[in-house]
Amino acid sequence: MIKFRHFLLVSILSILVYACGGDDNGSSIDNFDHAAQALKDNDSLVSFLKKHYYDVDLDSVKPLIVGKTPLFDDAKLMTEEITETINDIDIDYKLYYYVVRYGDPVPTPEPGKENPSVVDSVYVSYYGQRIVNTDSLSVSFDNNEYVWWTLSGVIKGWSYGFSHFKGGENVTDNGPITYDNGGKGVLFIPSGLAYGNTGSYPILSNEPLLFYIDLFDFVPETDIDQDGVASIFEDIDGDGKPWNDDTDGDGLANLFDTDDDGDGVLTKNEDANGNGNPRDDFNDPNNPTIPDYLNINIR
Structure with missing residues (x-):
């Protein structure tokens, strides 16, 4: 997913990225135990979530200090259980996402179109970091502002994660495109829903990821x-x-x-x-x- 370089709404690059298996979670390596790694990833994420909190003032995840609620116990932290099939074996993952704001599009969208599907095109900003040894975060390995991606051609953690948020209100007025009240949150992604046991430089193999995300808009029922x-x-x-x-x-x-x-x-x-x-x-x-x-x- 990272460094996709202007992945347009309906780009032939979508097909190439998918066909080349950049998102296969290392399924070409037959002997790797993906189920065991999924459990290990979840243990790592739980440990990280218990050691960190969301600092509202700084708008970021920080090491836990006295008097703050760990992310793991924060009511704004949500979980989605996801099953992916690798080498004909079902692997169970847990995706964690922290909701700063679900999003408030105006005018009210049609029923069923409030959230993007897992394959819609989305207009977003993001900032990605590696979760290192459950204790700390790396510097950003990729970040971008106000770009379109299609969720069919990114890591599965994004495909599923963005579907929980809504877009905002386009308030552009004779200036740069501007949105208010878009969806905003943090994704905590196990390696099996990212780059698996192959990695993708500078992301190491079997490394969970964190993304700060903003969802401004999306194309419902992208074709x-x-x-x-x-x-x-x-x-x-x-x-x-x-x-x-x-x-x-x-x-x-x-x-x-x-x-x-x-x-x-x-x-x-x-x-x-x-x-x-x-x-x-x-x-x-x-x-x-x-x-x-x-x-x-x-x-």
Whole structure:
């Protein structure tokens, strides 16, 4: 994820980053015990959270001092339990995120669009640090202000983490783009939802990460491959992970595949009723529940 260099909303780089396996958590190393590392990571994060607190005045995480509430006991610290499959084995992770502000977009968004999905494009600022030996933080290894990323092409800790926050209100007036009341918080990410046992210089292998994040805006129902189907709706099996759905088995997940069923007709052209939505076209009487764009028998 780090140093992505202007990852635009619908960039071919999304596909390249994903296809090259930059986010595979070291799954190519067959003998590594990812489950054991996940437990170790959680122990490390819990230890760190018990030794630090959030300093409201300094707007940052600091070593615990007398009279302050450790992050682990702070009501603003939340947890998401996440299961990822590596080498056909389900690995359980815990992602911790501290909510400074959920975000308050105005006008009120449509129901279901308050938060970005795990594959939407987001407009953010961030500041990343390595968690070192559960006691301290490294200097920033990467930071950026007011940039767009797509959550399909970043570490999973980001994909899941940003989905808990909301955007803010665009109050730009004859000047730089400005947002008020955007989502703001801190992500505490186990290595298995970051760079795993391979690392990514200067991030060491099996190293948990901390990110200060601001979410200003996002593109609801981002369509990464511009095939007429929003990327979040390419989650065919409904497990909340569009990146593991590959209808035609060509090694390219549907959210990156412009011909999802591999029949030689682009998904966006399998829109028989012409309403711009390939998901509601069903023209195979033998398979009435399969939309045409996922049905190799319908072109």
